[in-house]
Amino acid sequence: MFGIYLKRELSRRKKAALVIAMGLALGIALVITVNSVSAGMQQAQDKVLKSLYGLGTDMTVTKAQAAPSGSSSGRPKFNFDAKSSGSKKQSSDRVMTQGGQTLKSSLVTEVSAQKGVASAVGSLSLNVVKVDGSFTQGKAKSSASNAQGGPGGQGGSTGMPQVQGGGASFDVNSYSVAGVDVGHQDLGPLATSKITTGKTFTSAQTSAKVAVLSTSYAKENKYKVGSTLKISGTAYKVIGIATPDSSESTTDVYVPLKQAQTLGDAKNKVTTIYVKATDSKQISAVKTTIQKNIAGTTVTTSADLADTVSGSLSTASNLATNVGKWLSIAVLVAAFLVAALLTSSAVSRRVREFGTLKALGWPSRKVTRQVVGESVVNGLLGGAVGIALGLAAAYTVTAISPKLTAELGSTGGSGGPGGMGGPGGPAASAAKSTVDIALSAPVSVTTIALAVGLAVAGGLIAGAMGGWRASRMRPADALRSVS
Structure with missing residues (x-):
């Protein structure tokens, strides 16, 4: 009876x-769209941070670079022998x-022992700067007037010898190790790269002269698995080629x-x-513990990095979030x-009923x-239409994939490649780095569940107000409304 009457009235x-x-x-559609775009913003930011951080890394420990002392400038110097008679x-x-000042290896064990730290590596x-090329020594030649003169070749003007030819041609190549x-x-x-050719290191290769190259560096310099790479006179056998998870990795x-x-x-x-923490929710506490117990170090977390991300990604993220x-x-x-x-108004028009x-x-x-x-049926119908509209909007955003830029600023740490100053890290070198990110709008099961909950809640709220008004009606009200 209830169902039949419900269907007839609707x-x-x-x-x-x-x-x-509607x-x-x-x-509901707007809620789904905003939540999906916000999730896409978070994924985009995580992708940017992942390119700077090691996989599974919660924080890094470094030490800021000290200013050069005395007359030392810290710039590289090269000494060549240019006395050769030929090329x-x-x-x-x-x-x-x-990546800042060096730390004692023993600090790794000390950091590992801190409360809340799961592991530390x-x-x-x-940074290797390679200069190669050749010198060509010039030749001294006298001027033409020096060959003329009086009898015996004397008495003419004497010209100064002039150096002709000679010079140098050098190529400078810099790469990170x-x-x-x-x-x-x-x-x-x-950890942020995947071995696509060859193999990675084994635990037995602690002191082995082997190397893994990034895909871009290997392609640029025509290296392949089995090739020999020389660094400062030491030959390393290439055993693997690694493709970074992000194109922003700076390690070669x-x-x-x-x-x-x-x-x-x-x-x-x-x-x-x-550093990897035992609990991702306690990263801030672990950071405080390390800074307190190990003086002179800089601890940087992914939250610190997130604060340095600017550009259209940051603007869009703030817009979607706020x-x-x-x-x-x-x-x-x-x-x-x-x-x-509207439900309450409809009840008012159904006094006689x-x-x-x-x-x-x-x-x-x-x-x-x-x-x-x-009202609940109306809410569920609205929820179904809202979910459909929200999914359509989210898939449209994903299909269009608008491009956003993320500018990676410095955290005030050390700088250069390497975590927070190591390979793939942010620090000073990241201050000028700009990453292009394609925005997507993933829809999660949680978002769908939220939409269904909102639909039911909307129906219940509307029904509660209309039901309260209907329950207050008396049979006499119907009789008074009869004309």
């Missing part, structure tokens, strides 16, 4: 039901640590940590300590109020149930 009032349902649908090939590598960041703890590759600079060459320490003359030193969410809430509240008022039903013996709760039932 059929009689199709226009009113459609207006209520009002709720628009509010001679010259080549020299300058290897420098990069050290890495050494190097990261020292990898081969026993813990799931955390650190190589990966070698075992001990080999990097030898190249950089930094025995038992690291520039970056990658304006978008408040706007969706305002529209949703307005939709609920309109649905409630409800009064007659009560005269026939319907209790107030049954009348209320009838009104609430109609």
Whole structure:
């Protein structure tokens, strides 16, 4: 009986039901769209941060670079032998640590022992500047007037010898090298890359002269698995080619940590300590603990990095988070109020109907149930239409994939490649880095569940107001309305 009467009443009032349902649908569709775009913004920002951070890294520990002391400028110097009588090939590598001051390797163990730290791995960041080319020595020749003169070739003018020819042609190539703890590759600079050719390091290759190259560096310099790469006179066998998860990775060459320490003359030193926390919700507390117990270090978290992301990504994210969410809430509240008022108004026009039903013996709760039932059906209909509209809007955004830019600023840390100053890290070198991100709008099951909940809630709110008004009607009201 309830279902039959419900169906008949909804059929009689199709226009009113459609207006209520569409009002709720628009509010629910806006909520889905805003939530999906916000999720897409978060994914885009995570993608940017992932290119700077090691996979699974919650924070990094570095030490800011000290100012050069005395007359030392910290700039690379190259010494060549230019006394050759002919053309001679010259080549020299300058290897420098990069990413701030070096830290003792023992600090990795000390950081690991801190409360809330699940694991910690050290890495050494190097910058190699390779200069090669050749000198050609010039030849001294006398001027033409020197060959003329009086008898015996004397008495003429004497011209000064002039140097003709000679010069130099040199090529300068700079690339980054990261020292990898081969026993813990799931955390650190190589964790953000996938081996696409060859293989990665094994735990037995702690001191082996082997290297893994990034895809772009290998392609540019025509290296492949099995090739030999020379760094500062030491030959390394290329065992693998790695493709970064993000195109913004700045590391070109990966070698075992001990080999990097030898190249950089930094025995038992690291520039970056990658840290993973036991609980992602306690990262801030772990950061405070490390800074308190290990003086002189800079601890940077992904939240610190997020604060440095600017550009259209940051603007759009703030817009979606602040304006978008408040706007969706305002529209949703307005939709609920309109649905409630329309339901209440419809009840007012059904005085004769409800009064007659009560005269026939319907209790107030049954009348209320009838009104609430109609409103819930309207809410579910609006929810279905709203979900469809929201999904269409989200898929449209994903299909269009508008391009956003993320400008990566400095956290005030050390700088250079390498975590927070290591390979793939932000710091000073990231201050000029701009990343293009394609925006998507993923719709999660949680968002759909939220939409269904809002649809039911909207129907219940409207039904509650209309049912309350219907329950207050008396049979006498119906009789007074008879003309």
